[in-house]
Amino acid sequence: xxxxxxxxxxxxxxxxxxxxxxxxxxxxxxxxxxxxxxxxxxxxxxxxxxxxxxxxxxxxxxxxxxxxxxxxxxxxxxxxxxxxxxxxxxxxxxxxxxxxxxxxxxxxxxxxxxxxxxxxxxxxxxxxxxxxxxxxxx
Ligand code: IDP
Ligand code: MG
Numbered sequence: 001x002x003x004x005x006x007x008x009x010x011x012x013x014x015x016x017x018x019x020x021x022x023x024x025x026x027x028x029x030x031x032x033x034x035x036x037x038x039x040x041x042x043x044x045x046x047x048x049x050x051x052x053x054x055x056x057x058x059x060x061x062x063x064x065x066x067x068x069x070x071x072x073x074x075x076x077x078x079x080x081x082x083x084x085x086x087x088x089x090x091x092x093x094x095x096x097x098x099x100x101x102x103x104x105x106x107x108x109x110x111x112x113x114x115x116x117x118x119x120x121x122x123x124x125x126x127x128x129x130x131x132x133x134x135x136x137x138x
Contacts, residue, residue, distance in 0.1 A: 001076060001077070001078060002076070002077065002078060002079060002080045002081060002120070002123075003033060003074055003075065003076050003080065003123060003127060003136075004074070004075050004080045004081045004084050004116060004117045004123045004127075005072075005073070005074060005075075005115075005116070005117045005122075005123055005126035005127045005129075005130070006025075006072075006073040006074075006075050006084055006114065006115060006116050006117075007070050007071065007072055007073070007114065007115035008021055008070060008071040008073070008113065008114055009064070009065065009070050009111070009112070009113055009114060009115060010064065010065065010066075010067045010068035010069065010070050011064075011107060011111045011113055012070075012071075012105065012113040012114060013037070013068060013069050013070055013071060014068050015105075017105055017113065018071060020105075021101060021105075021113070021114065024087055024101060025075065025084075025087070028077075028083060028087060029077060030075050030076070030077040030080055030083060030084065031075070031076045031077060031138050032073060032074075032075065032076075032138070033073075033074040033075060033076040033136050033137060033138035034072075034073065034074040034131050034135045034136045034137065035071065035072065035073045035074075036071070036072045036130070036131075036135075037069055037070075037071050037072075038069060038070065038072060039066070039068065039069045039070070040065055040066050040070065041066060042062055042066055045061075045062045045065040045066050046062055047129065048065075048126070048129055048130075049061060049062070049065070057110060060110060061110060064110055064111060072130050072131070074127055074131060074135075074136050076138045081116070081117055081118070081119065081120065081123055084116040084117075085116050085118065086100075087100065087101055088100060088101050088102055088113075088114050088116050089101060089102040089103045089106075090102065091109060091112060092106075092108075092109040092112070093105075093106025093107065093108060093109070093112055093113075094108075094109070101113055101114050102114065
């Protein structure tokens, strides 16, 4: 069993896509292990995206991620880090195939609906950044 960290970003929540995205997660056989609806403040969003702090899009990314509520999730399944990245599709919705979440619902390379950890190390960091062990129920 493996765990990963996922976010339905503010555009996804604002556009009413939570149900459709969770349906795709469950239909893939991935289990929800923790979940919280929250609005990030700048400090929290900047800490989360620390690795991107020197990118030109950083401050715009923080504006976006703090623009409204988002849904934080821990997902559990065998090989779930790769499986969730496959369901999301590539970062840029213009390059994401139909049938992927970003391909079907992403607005642009910034407003791309969902986040997923990219490695076991980042999954561990990101899960612990937002959740306590006792919040994780599967
Ligand atoms: P990922 O979310 O597919 O792992 P990352 O490269 O880790 O992609 O970038 C984190 C987030 O930053 C992306 O999901 C997207 O919201 C935003 N982002 C990435 N590249 C760009 C860009 O070139 N312009 C604007 N925003 C970007
Ligand atoms: Mg990333």
